[in-house]
Amino acid sequence: MNAALLVAYDGTHFAGWQVQENAFTVQQALEDALFAVFGFRARVTGSGRTDAGVHAAGQVCSLSFPEGIAIAPERIADALNTRLPPAVRVLKSVRAPEGLDACRAAKRKTYRYNVYVSPREHPLLERFSVRVPQLPELATLRACAALLEGEHDFAAFSSTGSSAQTTVRTLYSVRAEQGEALGVPVLQMDFCGNGFLYNMVRILAGVLLDAGCGKLPLEAVRAALAGGGRELLGKTMPAAGLTLLSVDYGFGLFA
Amino acid sequence: MNAALLVAYDGTHFAGWQVQENAFTVQQALEDALFAVFGFRARVTGSGRTDAGVHAAGQVCSLSFPEGIAIAPERIADALNTRLPPAVRVLKSVRAPEGLDACRAAKRKTYRYNVYVSPREHPLLERFSVRVPQLPELATLRACAALLEGEHDFAAFSSTGSSAQTTVRTLYSVRAEQGEALGVPVLQMDFCGNGFLYNMVRILAGVLLDAGCGKLPLEAVRAALAGGGRELLGKTMPAAGLTLLSVDYGFGLFA
Helix, strand or coil, rough: EEEEEEEEEEEHHHHCCCEEECCCCHHHHHHHHHHHHHHHCCCEEEEECCCCCCCCEEEEEEEEEECCCCCCCHHHHHHHHHHCCCCCEEEEEECCCCCCCCCCCCCEEEEEEEEEEECCCCCCCCCEEEEECCCCCCCEEEEEEEHCCCECCCEEECCCCCCCCCEEEEEEEEEEEEEEEECCCEEEEEEEEECCCCCHHHHHHHHHHHHHHEEEEEEEEEHHCCCCCHHEEEEEEEHEEEEEEEEEEECCCCC | CEEHHHHHHEEHHHHCCEEEEEEEEEHHHHHHHHHHCCCCCCCCCCCCCCCCCCEEEEEEEECCCCCCCCCCCHHHHHHHCCCCCCCCEEEEECCCCCCCCCCCCEEEEEEEEEEEEECCCCCCCCCCCCCECCCCCCCHHHHHHHHCCEEEHHHHCCCCCCCCCEEEEEEEEEEEEEEECEEEEEEEEEECCCCCCCCHHHHHHHHHHHCCCCCHHHHHHHHHHCCCCCCCCCCCCHHHHHHHHHCCCCCCCCC
16 A cells, blocks of 8 residues: 655754664654554655755655555554654645655645744744844845746755756745734745755745845846856755745645 | 843743742743853842743843942843853843832733644644644634633632632733644634733633633633632643733833
8 A cells, every 4th residue: 555644843853854874864753653553664755855954844755555554544644643753743644546656746845934033032933933133125025036936947046965967946936924923023935846956945045035135136146047156145044944834746635 | 220131931841930949940040041141149030920831922020130230231131141041032131110020010911822723733833832623613712702801700710729819800801813824723812911820821721712612601601700610610721832922011111
């Protein structure tokens, strides 16, 4: 049986998604829980890796259950949750179409980057968002977002170390909303695309903030999209502000 | 010099506000930081105690600086933050009127109780809110909130162990708002009053939820307000969902 899991995690204390030597990862936690509950070892394939410290509200992964294991697919979630650390929870489990690979089949992903504006750290906001000293100008930030939407070569928007074969990606939408949390001004930036390069969302978030604060001219963003280099853009924002919101497969996998 | 501090803390790993033997508290953390930075020991007086696990976005405390310590009041915040654990931050510091006692002078306090609705725990929501299995009916919940507003004897709405001399309190407002966070339905309940008995907000939150889910008739709430006992009402909700939002002194202490 092929199964798919909808997984949420607080990435604060994980060394990211992917299994690695000498560090605890979310994939490892899921594979360990699978073994503890069902007694078999299997690879849990995520829709993609998330870096150390990055969170997820809607990571999707697929895995293959051996013939001998009899469990209703919708009950896998509760079974795994009995053995997962509290920072990881399977929100839903379903039978997936045979051969569905959560990584290769992913059509689009949506990430959210959260910031809050404060002269000092706020302990209730610090865990899932990143502090910035200044409120960006929303109209300018959105003008920059509009430049980024569409199909582009995002080579300048990724860190070295990416193994991607092409750096062309499509951003379907880049949306920014201001609000307040606990009396503090906050900003959410949502990025929906067909795929993201290494550190791409964290670089995009920095670009939007710098543009909104007048530190990065839109001309530099245009130049970066037109084949310019990483050095045209600002810094990569910290992992804590980033959450993988959802992965879309073109049909209602968990509906 | 008399100073006032605006303090936020993630209460998850604290044994509450008040200094006690053999447990680490927020008051202790502040008094230790004061000693580490300025070299004197002083009592930091909070607007009130918060229980173990309860959070604060706007706790207020007052303290007296000895004559010999020369520091601009607005710089105390950054100085203390260098020695506080990350879960506690002084957001603002100001010179306070001579003799102002943050506890006795408090005119009204606002607490927020957060819940989210999910069949399973959500790691990104679990830290500052409490999971409930069912969405309450908002109109009924608000009808119950309207009953609670005003001056009443809230004896039935407190846990034993309260040392209060009178159990009469005024609730200026009880407000409930539904929304969503990360695709999950959430409910915020805000309680503004002139003072709260031991566990009163956590009991009030449970009463509103039970009323909204049809588990507690409004008649029982009326009876509890009219001199009935604690046994008429449901359980005390967990600490993690509760945050002290703000304390009002009748003038702009931090303005």
